[in-house]
Amino acid sequence: MKLIRIKEVMNRTGLARSTVYKYISENNFPKPIKLGSRAVAWVESExxxxxxxxxxxxxxxxASPQMVNR
Incomplete structure (x- = not known):
């Protein structure tokens, strides 16, 4: 299991830091693991x-696109 920091999460997802935390607050993104008093990381596989x-x-x-008449 590998832990990755916020910059790597942002690089992999293309999301901004604020969007990552917004999605977390909406329960739409994996929650980070607290590493210390001011450090967090995410499980890479999550x-x-x-x-x-x-x-x-x-x-x-x-998967099932609609036909468009032209």
Whole structure:
């Protein structure tokens, strides 16, 4: 198990720091682990799972595209 810090989370997800914490407060993102009084990190596999979940959601939504008449 590997822990990653906020900069790596931001690089992997493309999210801003404020968005990461907003999603956490909405229970839409993995919660960090407290490392010390002022340091947190995320479990790498949980971030990877979150990314895979949003890819799966996207693919599920576009799995049956509608025909458009031109």
């Amino acid at each position: 971030i990877e799972d979150w990314i895979n979940d949003i890819i799966h959601q996207r693919d599920s939504e576009t």
